[in-house]
Amino acid sequence: MDIALEECPTKESKNPDTPDTDTVSVVRNLVPSPIRFDMSSGRVRYFGPTTNMNVLTTSNPEKVLERLETHWPICTVLRDVSPDTHDYLMDLYWTWYNSVLHLVHSHAFYHDQERGGTQFYSLLLHVAMLATGFRYADKTSKDIQRLMMSGRFGSTLHEKAVAMAKLEIDSPGGIPSIQAFGLLADIDFNIGKDDSGWLFAGMSLRLVIDVGLHVDPSPLRLSVRETQIRYMVLWACLVNDRYWSLYLGRPTTLKACDIAPTCLSKDFTSLICCGPSGREKMLTTRIYEAQLQLMDLVSPLCDRSGVARPARTTENYFKIVALDEDLHSWYDGLPEDLKWPPQEPNMPMSYFLLQTQYHAAFILLNRPFVHYGDREHAHTAFNAHFTQLSRSVCAENAARIVEVFETYRANSDLAQMFFTGLAHIGTAATTLMGEAVLLTDPVRRGVVISQLRSLREIIALMAPTYPPGHHMVQVVDEFNRSDQLQQNASPRSTAREDSTHQNSRLGNVGRARHVPPYMQDEEQGTQGPPHKRTRVGNINPYLFTPTVPASPSLQGLPCLPPTFWESLDFSDLVFADQGGYSDYGFAWNDPEVTPMQQEKS
Incomplete structure (x- = not known):
């Protein structure tokens, strides 16, 4: 002055x-x-x-x-939470959530809490962290049962956090508001409320811009710790934004062009250094560094599931090949202790999620070229070659995801799994179901069905923590039941399919069967010369009249990616009904019954 x-x-x-x-x-x-x-x-x-x-x-x-006057002690806000329960829930948050996604800096959080600071602490953030820890708590404990709720909210902590968030909107804070809204988004995602979760995620990501985490903080002349925290929160938000895009089909909010190059070019070592300087990085920190690099690598896959589906051309396939090579190069550059299989039996959960994220990226990369019922150019030998390559990649990586989760299941509790694990399982499950539909070899089909049943058990173990898992179990159970019924009726149905296959090619293209005729043509096209299908008149097999749903739609199912269902032909009513997109209530195991015939009967 x-x-x-x-x-x-x-x-x-x-x-x-x-x-x-x-x-x-x-x-x-x-x-x-x-x-x-x-x-x-x-x-x-x-x-x-x-x-x-x-x-x-x-x-x-x-x-x-x-x-500053509203910075009350947490005990005055949550009178029904004892000190022991509070510490228990906070430990769960740090152990099972923040160790995977480095969102909150523990030292800065507790430092501001003790001294009444608001730069890295707020009551909303504190309650949101407790509500997140509640997801991993032992639900048989009496103290935890007192916090449980039925209906919209999973706990009184979640209800309190949402009420406080509405007040926070009137006067949003800085970094604590970003973190709190991000946690509330993940909580809603975990209980199947994707729409409201997307709203909270949008507020969190837009506050990133408002607070200026995307801008070079050099003019602020901040301390080293404050600069690291800003970068840490920015990258956590970037990763979460890409999770919403990859597995829920939402457009990304934070674009690379909106972020200062200095923020993107920073060394990951300084970005994620949450402890005192000079200390050797912990294993979880090195895993998180690899996770950040992987999510940055798969960013081209985001926003690819828009209204217009990507064209299956040679140019696009070569782009896939280039990204495929980048993924392999990333994996080859990993330290030996971060590769598969694990060198130690007690590897952290984030290590297994790193492996499944790697294999899920290959599935998301190749799935647009897999013809799960797409008739367009399916008969050409050129596209059939690409389809077979992409199918084999998807099936192989889905099997690897099963292997990783089975290994983790042997020594750990799947109920404590991070929420992205459910998305990886859903990606593998839909891939295996699609592969089972297309396979004709009974031996290979049996292996795929066995892997799918293994995934079903894994999802069931995660369902107590993530309610959408119950819907996913129902989907897989119905698919397995339909497959079992068809296998039992295979001697009777084989002759029937042989007699009706020729009729279907002459005009009954709208019939619902386990392996539609155009898929059979595609399978034959890989072994012999391509042949064209006969079309009669202007019959449109995609047209149908919706009826009253026979069962509630699985609107809360977060892990069956929309891009997968978009790639299915709606005449393949097996998958359409499983995904909640079909309103017909007919039996899946009868390939001769069409929807119109079922309604008339």
Whole structure:
């Protein structure tokens, strides 16, 4: 302040034509300029034609004091949570969530809590962390049962956090608000409320822009720890944003072009250094570093599931080959102790998720070229070759995911699995179901069905923690039941299929059968010369009249990717009904009954 006064001209020597210094300062703030940091709040201030005039009115120190006064002890907000239960839930959060996705800096969190700071602590964040820890708690404990709820919320902690979040919207904070909204999004995802979870995720990701985590913080002259925390939260949000895109078909919010190159080019070692400097990185930290690199590598797969599906052309396939090579190069560059199989029996959960994420990336990469019922160009030998290659890659990596989860299941509790594990399992399950539909070899088909049943048991063990798992179990059970019924009736149905196959090619293209005729043509096209299918008139097999649903739609099912169902032909009513996209209530095991015949009967 003294320096500023010395640089200012004195009143005696002041030129009358020179504007006042205060006036210059105000005008400088009103003139549109690039984004600036507001040092008083630690946020980025955006300027526009109307907001410029409100600069002075929005800068109110009383609001900062008012926010400090609301920093009450957590025991006064959650009176039904004992100190032991509080510590138990916080330990669960740090152990099973934050060790996989480094979102909250533990030292900064507790430091601000003890000293009444709000830079890295807020009551909303604290309650959201407790609600997240509740997902992994022992539900047989009486203290935990007192916190349980039925209906919209899984616990009173979740209900309290949502109520506090509504108040937070009126006056959002900084980094704690980003973290709290991100946790609430994951909680809603875990209980099958994808829509509301997406809203919370959107608020969290937009606050990243508002707080300025995407901007180079060098002008702020922050401490090393504060800079590392900003990068840590930014990358956690980037990873979460890509999870929502890869497994729920949502468009990404944070684009690479919106983030400063300095934020993207930082060394991962400094980004994820949560402990004191100079300490050797822990195993979980090195795994998280590899996870960040992998998610950055698969970013081209995000936003690929838009309205227009990617064209299956040679150029696109070569792009897949290039990304395939990058994935293999990434894996080859991993340290030996991070590769598969595990060198130690007590590897952390994040290690297994790193392996399943790697194999799930191959499935997501190759699945657009797999013809799960797509008739377009399926008869050409060129596309059939690409289809067979992509199918083999998807099936092989789905089997690897089963192997990884079976290994983890042998020594650990699947109920404590991180929520992305359910997405990886769902990706593998849909791939195995699609492969089982297309296979004609009974031996290979039996292996795939066995792997699918193994996944069913894994999902069932995760279902107590993640309620959408119950819906997934029902889907897999219904598929296995249909497959078993068809296998039992195979001697009778074989002759029937032989007699009806020729009729279906002459005009009954809309019939529902386990392996539709066009899929049989595709299988034959890989062994002999391609042949064209005969079409009669203007029959459109995709047209159908929806009826009243026979069962509730699986709207809360988060792990059956929309891109998979988009790639299915709607005449393949087996998959359409499993995914909740079909309203017909007919028996799956009778390949001769069409939907219209079932309704008439």
